[in-house]
Amino acid sequence: MRVGIDAASIVGDKGGVGWHTYHLLRALLALNEEIEYVGYLRPGSLRAGRLDGWPVNDRMRWVEVSRWLMPWRGAWDGLDLYHGPNFKMHTTGRSGGIVTIHDLWLARYPEYSRKLLGQAGSSRRARATALRARKVVTVSEFSAQEIEGLYGVPREHLVVIHNGVSEDFSPMRDQQAIVELRQRWTIPAAGFILFVGGADPRKNHRVFLQAVTQSRSQLGGRVIVLVGDEDHPQGSYRATAQALGLEQDVRCTGRLDREDLRRLYSFADLFVFPSRYEGFGMPILEAMACGAPTITSSTSSLPEVAGDAALLVDPDDVEALGRAMVTVLSDQDLRQRLRQRGFERARLFTWERAALRTSALYRELCA
Numbered sequence: 086m087r088v089g090i091d092a093a094s095i096v097g098d099k100g101g102v103g104w105h106t107y108h109l110l111r112a113l114l115a116l117n118e119e120i121e122y123v124g125y126l127r128p129g130s131l132r133a134g135r136l137d138g139w140p141v142n143d144r145m146r147w148v149e150v151s152r153w154l155m156p157w158r159g160a161w162d163g164l165d166l167y168h169g170p171n172f173k174m175h176t177t178g179r180s181g182g183i184v185t186i187h188d189l190w191l192a193r194y195p196e197y198s199r200k201l202l203g204q205a206g207s208s209r210r211a212r213a214t215a216l217r218a219r220k221v222v223t224v225s226e227f228s229a230q231e232i233e234g235l236y237g238v239p240r241e242h243l244v245v246i247h248n249g250v251s252e253d254f255s256p257m258r259d260q261q262a263i264v265e266l267r268q269r270w271t272i273p274a275a276g277f278i279l280f281v282g283g284a285d286p287r288k289n290h291r292v293f294l295q296a297v298t299q300s301r302s303q304l305g306g307r308v309i310v311l312v313g314d315e316d317h318p319q320g321s322y323r324a325t326a327q328a329l330g331l332e333q334d335v336r337c338t339g340r341l342d343r344e345d346l347r348r349l350y351s352f353a354d355l356f357v358f359p360s361r362y363e364g365f366g367m368p369i370l371e372a373m374a375c376g377a378p379t380i381t382s383s384t385s386s387l388p389e390v391a392g393d394a395a396l397l398v399d400p401d402d403v404e405a406l407g408r409a410m411v412t413v414l415s416d417q418d419l420r421q422r423l424r425q426r427g428f429e430r431a432r433l434f435t436w437e438r439a440a441l442r443t444s445a446l447y448r449e450l451c452a
Contacts, residue, residue, distance in 0.1 A: 091169045109170065188386075191204045246439050299404065373427030
């Protein structure tokens with residue numbers, strides 16, 4: 086069996102979809118099944134050496150191709166099936182194609198689209214792709230309900246395959262690491278509260294910082310570490326902090342590599358992820374895998390992913406979020422329970438399990 090996969094997102098700045106594709110493809114190859122893979126990349130990706138370090142595998146072939154030629158590549162490369170893990174299905178194989186739709190954030194809230202002509206055209210094309218695919222893969226039951234409700238895709242046409250947690254995320258206990266962390270971002274001995282997501286309004290940094298302001302006197306002198314893009318057309322970490330009088334209490338790191346993220350997760354007194362909408366919500370599992378007590382939202386996919394391993398709060402309720410932070414930080418037993426439950430929860434989500442379910446779907450459709 087030969088399966089083609091759109092692998093363009095694994096090159097360069099990966100983002101959420103890129104890391105999903107990267108880990109899924111590596112886990113599929115690790116299964117050592119009799120499936121050949123063709124990974125499609127943008128022209129120039131191989132010449133630039135941008136896949137250096139990718140393990141050599143006889144069952145993996147890389148192909149650089151323009152998107153204008155992709156509709157014919159499935160037949161040219163003798164594909165049995167094509168998988169588009171990034172919302173699009175550029176070609177098909179003898180048994181058609183499948184597409185992964187991670188969430189419908191912009192279809193649900195088109196006012197947040199950054200496209201010049203708005204979101205309507207993109208949503209129409211995504212819906213058409215979903216309806217012509219053999220199957221639509223998505224990463225949570227919540228997203229399956231969204232795709233069924235907004236795009237009219239029948240439930241039997243949808244397959245839920247949860248993401249996994251990268252093995253890169255595990256507790257870091259090296260004391261030198263915490264010393265370096267404190268020096269790098271001027272973190273006091275009192276510790277810090279961690280937020281990951283960027284200034285995108287979906288990630289909800291404004292409500293988080295408002296809750297910090299409300300509870301400031303009860304946070305024990307801890308500073309706030311904000312990870313991700315500092316600026317967005319509809320918001321800014323620093324502007325919000327300044328408006329709330331939190332300039333001295335906030336540390337903005339920008340985007341970080343996975344080792345630095347692991348370090349922050351491991352030593353955070355509390356991880357807060359009050360996102361308004363997530364198709365899955367990888368940061369909460371990454372934080373749990375590193376031992377960070379976690380507060381997240383009671384909406385979208387986040388309760389499904391967090392289970393009983395996090396405190397759940399209405400992401401628009403400033404007072405409730407502030408109370409939750411104070412509760413966790415003032416109760417050592419609760420923090421320990423959340424840590425232990427977090428470790429247990431994170432172990433349920435593996436890329437091997439995701440790969441096994443994905444390869445089973447490939448075989449089913451090619452049978």
